[in-house]
Amino acid sequence: MSQKDSFIQEMQSRYSYKNDKIVLGKAKFEGEIVEEVEIAIALKTMNRHGLIGGATGTGKTKSLQIIAEQLSLKSVPTLLMDIKGDLSGIGAAANASDKNAVDRMSALNLPFDPQASPVELLSISGEPGVRLRATVEDFGPILFSKILELNETQESIISIIFKYCEDKKLPLIDLEDIRRVLQYVTDSAVGKEELNSNYGTIAPASLGAILRKIVGLEQQGASKFFGEPSFDVQDLLKIEDGKGIVNIIRLVDIQNQPNLFSTFMLSLLNKIYSEFPEAGDSDKPKLVIFIDEAHLIFKEATKALLSQIETMVKLIRSKGVGLYFVTQVPGDVPDAVLSQLGLKIQHALRGFTAKDRKEITKAIENYPTTTYYKADEVITQLGIGEAFVTALDEKGIPTPLAYTYMRAPNSRMDVLTNEEINSIVSNSSLVKKYDQNIDRQTANEILSQELEQQKNIEKPVSRTTSSRSAPREQDWTDNKMVRDVSRTATRKLIDWGMKILMNVLKGKK
Ligand SMILES: Nc1ncnc2c1ncn2[C@@H]1O[C@H](COP(=O)(O)OP(=O)(O)OP(=O)(O)O)[C@@H](O)[C@H]1O
């Protein structure tokens, strides 16, 4: 048997699946497209995560587009983190006379069937689309502490503050709320007394340190996504006329704030993880998330965030959620994450510098060995829209490395126009749902009122205007409503459990 025949035989047997698949393209051997060898991935394994890598302009984003649009056709919703603002085109059909796409599909002998995928546009800032927000309570004390990079003692204080707010029925919605609570228990005699007698003494210096971290987070612009109504992640699972919705989060405006981006990512993953049921052994994923320009979430993320992300990548698979990282250099993704990725689509890497060549060696080491290609040479010579592919078959075994000529997307390779975006946004029921403002009393207002009452009824509360305190956006006493002060005064419920916990935590340090 010639080498080409044995290549065809092996590839055909290893890249054919019993159940549904996503077609990437066809294999190339000795520089030629081999029509008989289709390179596809098993739909069932799409919760096993993946990497789409390659130098700039090599076709990573188009590969993402090809997979996402086919997932939609298989009724699998997706979530696309659109950092560069170049993914919206998936919501429109490709131009049927696009020469690039037509030539590519005819070279592959595959049908070119221009069509749009149903999309929902989401935003965490002022961009048009569904407003994505989360409450401080959604984050919970542990994740919130991680985001603030708190040490162990400070983390235990945050847990106590959350418990204090829960007991005192103070809704923690936005950063202003948590900031106000910290100020209240630091500066108000009543607040200080409530906290110390019920939960143990907390040093004002520690509260001040946490406060400063919150101000730092606000300065990064995090206030944008703390608020109500909080996004219900079930809304990502919509299916329309049998097609999975492609949810595109437009993140163009936070690409210069990598820490904020990783915080946001993690909070979303955390919510998905905690709210989705276990998926068991399913024939397709429930949701697939693509993170374009993924180096942004890893590059400047704190150690604590990184370890949270690693843990989340491990766990979220069981919920039927696949995560796909799209990045220029595979080395941008931490080894602990890289080792968990089942699919690898590696576009060309450039070996200009010694560091580049190191990256190439590292990338090759992560692939199954091959006798059909000189992988270290070919990887630098792959053309645009060509990639080395290795996936997991239905049994979870890695498929052989395949030099793949990728198919073209059926959706538009260019972005949507402003008119098209406006039309999607104005027809979206989700946009309306999340545009509503929830008018209710949260920690900030409640405590402002309590302070007002304390000022009026009790002797004036001395407020130390510590230089460590956050700048006040409004005077605490600037309030209209009057509430029953006895609620505060008599609120001396001793939570022994929390006291014991506090002592244990203090003993630890
Ligand atoms: N599968 C494909 N089918 C047709 N054209 C493609 C394909 N892949 C890439 N191209 C062509 O190459 C161009 C660049 O591709 P793409 O935007 O996907 O690169 P990229 O790797 O994401 O680049 P960057 O790192 O700058 O984001 C596309 O605009 C398109 O013209």
Ligand SMILES: [Mg+2]
């Ligand atoms: Mg790209």
